[in-house]
Amino acid sequence: MTETMRAAYITSYGSPDVIQYGELPVPAPGPTDVLVRVDVVAVNHVDTFVRAGAYATSTPFPFVIGRDLVGTVVRSSVAEFAPGDRVWCNSLGHDGRQGSFAEFAVVPRDRLYLLPEGVEPAEAVAVLHAAATAYLALFRTGGLAPGETVLVLGAGGGVGSALVQLASAAGARVVASCSPDDFDWVQSCGAEQVFDYHSEVPASAVDVWIDNSGRHDLEAAVPLLAQGGRIIALAGMAARPVLPIGALYTRDASIRGFVISNASAGDLADAAKLINGQLAAKRLRARTRPALPLSAAADAHRQMESGVRGRILLNVSGT
Template identity: 35%
Template sequence: MKAVTQDRYGAPEVLRIEEREPPTPGDNDVLVRVRAAGVDAGVWHVTAGKPYLLRLIGFGLRAPKQKTPGRDVAGLVAEVGKNVTRFKPGDEVFGTTLEGSFAEFVRTSEDRLALKPATISFEQAAAVPVSGSAALHALRDAGRLRAGERVLVLGAGGGVGSFAVQIAVALGATVTGVCSASKVDFVRTLGAQRVIDYDWEDFTDDGERYHLIVDTAGHNSLSRLRGVLVRYGTLVIVGGEGGGWLLGGFGRSLRAPLVSAFASQRLIGLISEEDQPALETLRDMLADGSITPAIDRVFPLEKAAEAIEYLHAGSPRGKVVVTV
């Protein structure tokens, strides 16, 4: 099979296509013939090995332990282990893998997969697991969102942000999205009742206070964000962009619980997992039309490096996907 491979950290140009044997599924594994794989911010971080905190927590100190990038996957079940009960060959599935999804075949466990709704494409399904799960956990679990509350989504036009807007609307919230000028109309189509162009308007200036803030952008201080929360509101930080070489943008996530311990507001640095319950909830929301994956561009497997660089440049409206 063909698979994208990297032997060292660096710019996406370190990636290459190589031929290798397909993985053999174990007793509890599912072998998936990949049709599409999502590109999320974590793919760039792992490819580049930045911030260095990632290397220290187990991704590989001098070189990446995972040689093939990617976690999101959508495709057809090719083979199942003897203990697998939820899937059979030929099933259309989506989910995640720990072994890298930028390949023609991947091996994963059945609890990392869900059946793909027939109403969406493989490309759309591949855009969902990582970003959709992060948005769902940020709003429903960490944020404890209730119908009627006011939600502010920073980075509303990106991968996680585009799902966060739609899920918050589906849960009955009043949503304000913050994004660049080029994404204002796009964020409106996601269902946001109000959209703020950060080039022309400061979201802290209008006196509005929010019950929940989901920050996927990573450029505002904790004190600045706390200033637009209600007294017992919640801030959920998703990911970490920018910052220094060691912690990157994850410094705020590490400081958040320390500040929260001495405040009436809850500040949370989200650690999201693509667990089976989340995937099944997302599957149901996809099936009933509550959420629709927004895909900016699709790249072939051979241009995976370009896909990662395009995402990192920060211009996509929604998600970037690699097709196999």
């Protein structure tokens, strides 16, 4: 194997212009790590926050960017993985771990999962971050039970689509807002009722309320909550909503926030189990854009920040 690899990396925080594309040494796996040849990666909003220095986390420079990958094991000294295994990871590129936007990546054994048979790398990588986020929001943080009603605002995006798919698969009733262009898609994901977020507000009682747009209009949200309702905060770093506290506590309601970056390896493994089951059953899908080469990583971040619709993927194999 060659000693160097092509990688997209940063040596300082800043705009997408700080992303460099060039040669770095192939990383050396430790005794509990696996060396993976990367096939395909995806861009998520959090990648742009880490690159910009807006999300505080350890990034030893030169720092390879990117969280998610689907690839193939090339070297492993742990029993669970062997060379040739098709695998995925969705927790690189933060907390001191180098990222996935490179020809090779070192992945700790407890953050690596087998790709189910019959699942294409691109279809998997497009959902990994969003679906794990949706699992944490709905089940670990939200305590969603079958038969409950979930309101998903901004359901046309990556996390929103995954929330709708996982909640409906779990037997919840899903009400969702999106642009009219996305009505068909969001209904095909499992939403029972869709409405246009530009002009309408929901009317029914809600057990779990999730706003992917990050606006968090709590004056509208709290009166909609059923007794024991949960508002899950996962977006909107700059939002400063007004909270009608009386309407909250008299419903036994709560607001709980989380970031996937803080999730334990155990939480992520639980999410991975669900994701693999849904991928294998072809019940977890995302809309994607035509894949870019790894050399276009800076442009991919620019596109993400300009608000393009559809998951941005980069093909690494063949780079």
